[in-house]
Amino acid sequence: MQGRYELLIENEEAMVALGGHLADALGDQGIVFLHGDLGAGKTTFCRGVLRNLGHQGAVKSPTYTLVEPYEVNDHKVYHFDLYRLADPEELEFIGGRDYFSEAALCLVEWPSRGQGELPEADLEITFDYDLPGRKATIVAGTDAGNKALKIIRALQEGG
Numbered sequence: 043m044q045g046r047y048e049l050l051i052e053n054e055e056a057m058v059a060l061g062g063h064l065a066d067a068l069g070d071q072g073i074v075f076l077h078g079d080l081g082a083g084k085t086t087f088c089r090g091v092l093r094n095l096g097h098q099g100a101v102k103s104p105t106y107t108l109v110e111p112y113e114v115n116d117h118k119v120y121h122f123d124l125y126r127l128a129d130p131e132e133l134e135f136i137g138g139r140d141y142f143s144e145a146a147l148c149l150v151e152w153p154s155r156g157q158g159e160l161p162e163a164d165l166e167i168t169f170d171y172d173l174p175g176r177k178a179t180i181v182a183g184t185d186a187g188n189k190a191l192k193i194i195r196a197l198q199e200g201g
Contacts, residue, residue, distance in 0.1 A: 045182040045191040049198060052175040057083045060178060060198065061090020064165070067193035070117040071145050072186060073161055075153040078169030083176050084151045087167070088121050091149060095119065103151065108136055118146035124155035133159045165190060 051057050064074065064087075076084040089101040095114045104110035104123045112119040120141045127133070133156050142148055142161050153160055164187035170177045182188040 045188045047180045047191055047195050047198075049178050049180075050172055050175055051083070051169075051178055054083075054086055057086045057176065058090035058093060060194075061087040061092075062094035063194045063197040064190070065091045065094035065147075066197060067190035068147060068164065068186070070147055072164040072190065073142065073148045074150065075160075075163040075166040076149060076151045076169070077153070077166065079171070082169035082171065084169060085123075087169070088149050088151075091147070092119060092121075108132075109141065118144060120146055120148045122148065122150040122156075124150065124152040127152070127155040130156045130159040163187070 049060075051060060068074070076087065078084050085101065085103040092101050092112055092114065095117045097112055097114045101121070102110070104121055105125055108122060108124065108127065110121045112121065124133075133139075138156070138159060150156070150160065150163075153163070162183055164182070164184045166181045166183060168179045170179070180191060180194065182191045
């Protein structure tokens, strides 16, 4: 059974906090697909994940490099931005299979561009504009995703 959770995100601080909750819930392994228009908050969310794990530097969208690797306090995080991917098979050329086979947390922006070449996501998060904030819809795709979703919901609701 797929778990689903919808919530409103009032501001950037709340988006960063949601990313932190995901880091707490998944730990150092999982695959998360991030959907949403340009400017919907995907990279801000990723910054929250990385900050929670202890990353101090800048977090930018890897639009031109396709993937930005981070190693933070024994956690491996790969932040993908597939917006400029012309063909899903290009993932093979950058070693995509290797990234997803490691014990790592993989955050994938624009996963539809890699359709057919990406493994199943533990969680899929869609960010929509709900001005002045955002709406996030989180859907679990695996057992690990369902467990993480319960933790995220409890953290978001203060439980």
